[in-house]
Amino acid sequence: xxxxxxxxxxxxxxxxxxxxxxxxxxxxxxxxxxxxxxxxxxxxxxxxxxxxxxxxxxxxxxxxxxxxxxxxxxxxxxxxxxxxxxxxxxxxxxxxxxxxxxxxxxxxxxxxxxxxxxxxxxxxxxxxxxxxxxxxxxxxxxxxxxxxxxxxxxxxxxxxxxxxxxxxxxxxxxxxxxxxxxxxxxxxxxxxxxxxxxxxxxxxxxxxxxxxxxxxxxxxxxxxxxxxxxxxxxxxxxxxxxxxxxxxxxxxxxxxxxxxxxxxxxxxxxxxxxxxxxxxxxxxxxxxxxxxxxxxxxxxxxxxxxxxxxxxxxxxxxx
Amino acid sequence: xxxxxxxxxxxxxxxxxxxxxxxxxxxxxxxxxxxxxxxxxxxxxxxxxxxxxxxxxxxxxxxxxxxxxxxxxxxxxxxxxxxxxxxxxxxxxxxxxxxxxxxxxxxxxxxxxxxxxxxxxxxxxxxxxxxxxxxxxxxxxxxxxxxxxxxxxxxxxxxxxxxxxxxxxxxxxxxxxxxxxxxxxxxxxxxxxxxxxxxxxxxxxxxxxxxxxxxxxxxxxxxxxxxxxxxxxxxxxxxxxxxxxxxxxxxxxxxxxxxxxxxxxxxxxxxxxxxxxxxxxxxxxxxxxxxxxxxxxxxxxxxxxxxxxxxxxxxxxxxxxxxxxxxxxxxxxxxxxxxxxxxxxxxxxxxxxxxxxxxxxxxxxxxxxxxxxxxxxxxxxxxxxxxxxxxxxxxxxxxxxxxxxxxxxxxxxxxxxxxxxxxxxxx
Ligand code: SF4
Ligand code: SF4
Numbered sequence: 001x002x003x004x005x006x007x008x009x010x011x012x013x014x015x016x017x018x019x020x021x022x023x024x025x026x027x028x029x030x031x032x033x034x035x036x037x038x039x040x041x042x043x044x045x046x047x048x049x050x051x052x053x054x055x056x057x058x059x060x061x062x063x064x065x066x067x068x069x070x071x072x073x074x075x076x077x078x079x080x081x082x083x084x085x086x087x088x089x090x091x092x093x094x095x096x097x098x099x100x101x102x103x104x105x106x107x108x109x110x111x112x113x114x115x116x117x118x119x120x121x122x123x124x125x126x127x128x129x130x131x132x133x134x135x136x137x138x139x140x141x142x143x144x145x146x147x148x149x150x151x152x153x154x155x156x157x158x159x160x161x162x163x164x165x166x167x168x169x170x171x172x173x174x175x176x177x178x179x180x181x182x183x184x185x186x187x188x189x190x191x192x193x194x195x196x197x198x199x200x201x202x203x204x205x206x207x208x209x210x211x212x213x214x215x216x217x218x219x220x221x222x223x224x225x226x227x228x229x230x231x232x233x234x235x236x237x238x239x240x241x242x243x244x245x246x247x248x249x250x251x252x253x254x255x256x257x258x259x260x261x262x263x264x265x266x267x268x269x270x271x272x273x274x275x276x277x278x279x280x281x282x283x284x285x286x287x288x289x290x291x292x293x294x295x296x297x298x299x300x301x302x303x304x305x306x307x308x309x310x311x312x313x314x315x316x317x318x319x
Numbered sequence: 320x321x322x323x324x325x326x327x328x329x330x331x332x333x334x335x336x337x338x339x340x341x342x343x344x345x346x347x348x349x350x351x352x353x354x355x356x357x358x359x360x361x362x363x364x365x366x367x368x369x370x371x372x373x374x375x376x377x378x379x380x381x382x383x384x385x386x387x388x389x390x391x392x393x394x395x396x397x398x399x400x401x402x403x404x405x406x407x408x409x410x411x412x413x414x415x416x417x418x419x420x421x422x423x424x425x426x427x428x429x430x431x432x433x434x435x436x437x438x439x440x441x442x443x444x445x446x447x448x449x450x451x452x453x454x455x456x457x458x459x460x461x462x463x464x465x466x467x468x469x470x471x472x473x474x475x476x477x478x479x480x481x482x483x484x485x486x487x488x489x490x491x492x493x494x495x496x497x498x499x500x501x502x503x504x505x506x507x508x509x510x511x512x513x514x515x516x517x518x519x520x521x522x523x524x525x526x527x528x529x530x531x532x533x534x535x536x537x538x539x540x541x542x543x544x545x546x547x548x549x550x551x552x553x554x555x556x557x558x559x560x561x562x563x564x565x566x567x568x569x570x571x572x573x574x575x576x577x578x579x580x581x582x583x584x585x586x587x588x589x590x591x592x593x594x595x596x597x598x599x600x601x602x603x604x605x606x607x608x609x610x611x612x613x614x615x616x617x618x619x620x621x622x623x624x625x626x627x628x629x630x631x632x633x634x635x636x637x638x639x640x641x642x643x644x645x646x647x648x649x650x651x652x653x654x655x656x657x658x659x660x661x662x663x664x665x666x667x668x669x670x671x672x673x674x675x676x677x678x679x680x681x682x683x684x685x686x687x688x689x690x691x692x693x694x695x696x697x698x699x700x701x702x703x704x705x706x707x708x709x710x711x712x713x714x715x716x717x718x719x720x721x722x723x724x725x726x727x728x729x730x731x732x733x734x735x736x737x738x739x740x741x742x743x744x745x746x
Pocket of ligand 2: 667669670671672673674684685688714717718719720721722724
């Protein structure tokens, strides 16, 4: 009798394209390694320590929340690990262990879980945590002081500090090529420009991040930096410098593109990116902060729900 | 199953199946011992029903539960009713299944009541006799005085993936389609007939005498709703009368033509049968034949956890049992191995936007799903375009969180509609 046969019954559709959150997280982690490994090479075991601690503690925070809130274990989707990685990429290698763990607490618990977990966070969790930490312990992020004990074969000064305090001519010694190949100090995974670009392009080609956001973010930086530069080439560094220093590249490819806090429609994505880029340069050039990427990203995260309302009309609803 | 391509920069694409130049002739499945007819009516008046267990049924005879009901089927074989049982279908719909023990090949008898009706073809006798033909033609649209039908659209393309049933008739039976269309135009008095075909069949379709429109090969362009929108936009029909279009499948048109010219019903359904290994065959099956008979023909075995889909992979319905019969609108049957099934999940939406970018109705699915998951169906309908959805299933197909979005949508629509119906009946 075939009545004992237990067929699977479910709702249409009966196909799925096979994508999943864990595949996405895995690929973004993979792409970030291209920038993180050279960083670790540059800063040694201390950097490896920061990265692994950050990832591990991010996962543990999420597990803890899973237990406390009695929700299914969600660390398997790799999102917590990804947040840990993103966070570590922005840190200097000298970050003390307690600051790393506090940071991932802010990222995972305050940045994501209290909003309802994955997909519900209005801000990029890693960026939020970074800004909280920067406001609380500013001296930990003084890259010049932090990395004093390292020997580099290049000018060991945080480039954005130079341009900020001494104007555009001070950054002349930085050849763009050197910046591109990570010959600058900064966060563990934020300085190796070519690696970030390669990782970003990989993610774009595979469709894991939306090119519209990365592209328009970079265009926003380029155009606004160019404007400043043309107006006053003495005081303001050129667009190439802005594109390759600070958190610009990691911001464009890895941070601004975080799913939950970015728009999904075409025109909103462009506005979001352009605005982010322009704000970055504004903050860098006329604000009081040294780097503007993180604040710019928080601000565009904030306007995301509003810009994402610009969208085509649904079928059958007016013209 | 079509998976996401390695490069994901471009929008995911799902291509319709295109019938092969050398498509093998359909395999004819011989009638088995029993056929089953599912009637869309609850078995409420079991006592005074038109049919009782033991009643004889002739082939071509109308089988229904109450007189004059629009819900009837045509028995494809003659025999004796051996079982009548209620069952609950998708979304709690109450139906009745009638099992008929089929007479031997030599003692088949035919119901002749259509013989006289076919002398004077009319919309009324089409409605009363032909709605049980393969392809399930719907004539009720012509009787809605509020929305006069302005055009007849014949679907010569299949509107779900994998299926080639409709294309088969365009490719091999265009003359029958021509006859059918002429008859339809005659009985409805509508001269505007359009035949929708995939590009590859444009040439063949030309001899149908109808206006030919092609649809492209990407899902869901052959979706009737999209075709309708397209036609409304191009002002082929009066934009104000929204439902002023009657859709027929090419198979139904052939069957209608044949019924009026011969006075006999052709009650074999053409089905695209896709076995576990992905092999596609056309089969011609008497309506009501249980799936098991087809499985036996091809030595296809099923195990626990496998899935059987009636209809295409995007819009079909999965069934509980291999006893499920082939119905007049079963265009495709797909057998899926357990290992081919992607499980859904209850992870929240991560706002990746894939669904928004594929939705043909421009719905902000990422917003919509939040309201649906929270059960806020009215907000979903008022502010998030729930009713613009044409039910193509594409959003579930691409969802990175593997949320059963389409199921949420169907449930929400159903809930709202039944609430509305309840309100109206109370008023
Ligand atoms: S089923 Fe999904 S993709 Fe298709 S129209 Fe509806 S919301 Fe859009
Ligand atoms: S595809 Fe799924 S996870 Fe992505 S936005 Fe749509 S509903 Fe959310």
